[in-house]
Amino acid sequence: MDEKVRIGVIGSGFAAHFHLASYRKVYGEAFEVVALCSRNRPQAAALAQAFDVPRIVDDIDALLADPMIDVVDICVPNHLHIELTIRAAQHGKHIICEKPLGGFFGPVGAGETWSADGFSRRAMLDSVMEQSVRVQDAVARAGVTFCYGENWVYAPPITKLNRLMAASASVIMRIEGEESHSGSHAAYARHWSTAGGGSLLRLCVHPIGAALFLKYEEGRRRGGVPIRPVSVIAHAAQLSAIAAFQQQEPKHIGTGWQDVEDFASLIVTFDDGSVAQLTSTDTRLGGIRNFLSAYGSRAVVTANINPNTACQAYTPDGAYFDSEYLVEKTETKEGWSFPAPDEDAVTGYPEELRDFLGAIREGRAPKSDLMLAMDVMEIVYAAYLSAESGTRVTLASFSG
Ligand SMILES: NC(=O)c1ccc[n+]([C@@H]2O[C@H](COP(=O)([O-])OP(=O)(O)OC[C@H]3O[C@@H](n4cnc5c(N)ncnc54)[C@H](O)[C@@H]3O)[C@@H](O)[C@H]2O)c1
Structure with missing residues (x-):
């Protein structure tokens, strides 16, 4: 084109x-x-x-x-x-x-x-x-x-993490990642029929996507072939149903979840034996928490997408910052906070769209492609199956 x-x-x-x-x-x-x-x-x-x-x-x-x-x-x-x-x-x-x-x-x-x-x-x-x-x-x-x-693939801290793993020729042995906050405000998110799942589908797709991408990239560097996920074991729960929390007022954490979980954690095993431990919850106070760490054979790197300390602010009264956006999902602007200087950029959206437009024009696959989209979907619903059965679920390509 x-x-x-x-x-x-x-x-x-x-x-x-x-x-x-x-x-x-x-x-x-x-x-x-x-x-x-x-x-x-x-x-x-x-x-x-x-x-x-x-x-x-x-x-x-x-x-x-x-x-x-x-x-x-x-x-x-x-x-x-x-x-x-x-x-x-x-x-x-x-x-x-x-x-x-x-x-x-x-x-x-x-x-x-x-x-x-x-x-x-x-x-x-x-x-x-x-x-x-x-x-x-x-x-x-x-x-x-x-x-x-999947903007995490393009978030500058993840890009840097990938480059440092490549520079050090690290074998990524373990990945740890999380996307959490204190609860979606949207009504649709409270029902499976409108959301398709709970925090696992809404939030955990991001760290899952980034973890898979990093292992694909490592495989391509080493042998030309992406390292793929093999199996999943997971736990899902509704932490806001804890009786003592239900009785406590005021509540600062989202409630009203119907047939969806507000917490999920899973371990993905890859075909080289490495693992990714990924978590999401709608019950975390303190603003959105988006991070991913890679524990490699020659380097350990943590990508703090949100919050990060590029900007640190303090005010004794949150009202002073009323007219200014600080960071996604923070409950208060009072005290110390970590305002995102450019949230779109650190979250990876402009770089994502730039790669997509280049891919379309050049007729190549983008970095965040259909294989990633399909693997993430399979992992999320395999995790739901694992959480239901209490057993490890082998992914389709490896089930023989
Ligand atoms: N990458 C990210 O960080 C990120 C963040 C937020 C949302 N999302 C994704 O973006 C998508 C949209 O979410 P959102 O937060 O913008 O939701 P939203 O509710 O703010 O907006 C949804 C839009 O879809 C329109 N719409 C709803 N039903 C429709 C229908 N039947 N036909 C045509 N239009 C319809 C609505 O009018 C509205 O304009 C979701 O898939 C969500 O997962 C991604």
Whole structure:
């Protein structure tokens, strides 16, 4: 592709906002966001005006059929990702899809009142595996590029960690990572039928994705072949159901979780015998905690995406900072805090979009690709199965 890459963003909520803000920080690529597609007109109009998007389209079919659009950037809820991705591929569009690739939201026709309590995790895993295969087929048949929106792959601290592991020729023996905060505020996140799972699917996909990417990269450096995940063992729980917490007021931690977990921890084993210990919870006070450590044979590196100490601030009264954003999910601005100087950049969004645009233009796979998206989905739902059965789950490619 020689000319400008023309993008149509689908959705006008939180993710659409940070994508549009981050496109502005992408350098060295010729592209234009030509349309914004949303069923929420006022929200779309405000966003289009803020980011100079020339056209708002109400109908997704019209956007997909538009020959003036090369790429669709999918920023809508998880349950729409798979079908939108497949339809976009069928229309010959390249795809940028926010995490996760898909998920299980209940049996066909179950509706939003369906509960995941007691529902077979094996059936969920089988369903997401089938979704992955359908996406893989559609993308391969159309010959389009699929870009998986795992920003941790591009977060500068993770990039540096990867470079230091490469420079030291380290064997990464153990990875430890976490994404946690004090609880999503969104109503959809409290039900499996609308979220596809709990903290494991919403939050842990990030450290899982970054851990897999680091092992893929190590394998490519050493033998040209990515080191792949083999098995998962996991525990999931609702920590906010602890009786003493239920009785305590006031609460500073999210509550109201229905059939979803607010804590999960898993160990992924790789084909070289190394391990990744990954955790997510909606019960952690103190602002968002996004970190990943790699324990290598010649170096140990910790990537503190959030919080990090690039900026440290103190105020005796949080009200003094009312007009200024500090950092995601902090409960208070009072006392010492760690304001993110440029949260989009440290989180990796501009670099992610820059790689995606380059990949689409050059016809190569992005660093965060479909294999990563599929492996993450399988690991998440294999972890749910492991948590249900209390046993280790072998991943499909290795189950023989
Ligand atoms: N990479 C990250 O760090 C990150 C952070 C937040 C969200 N996300 C992902 O972004 C996606 C969107 O999340 P969000 O936080 O922006 O949600 P949101 O609720 O803020 O926005 C969702 C948008 O989708 C639109 N929408 C909802 N249902 C629709 C439908 N049936 N048809 C068409 N449009 C529909 C809504 O009008 C809204 O514009 C999710 O998949 C989420 O996992 C990623």
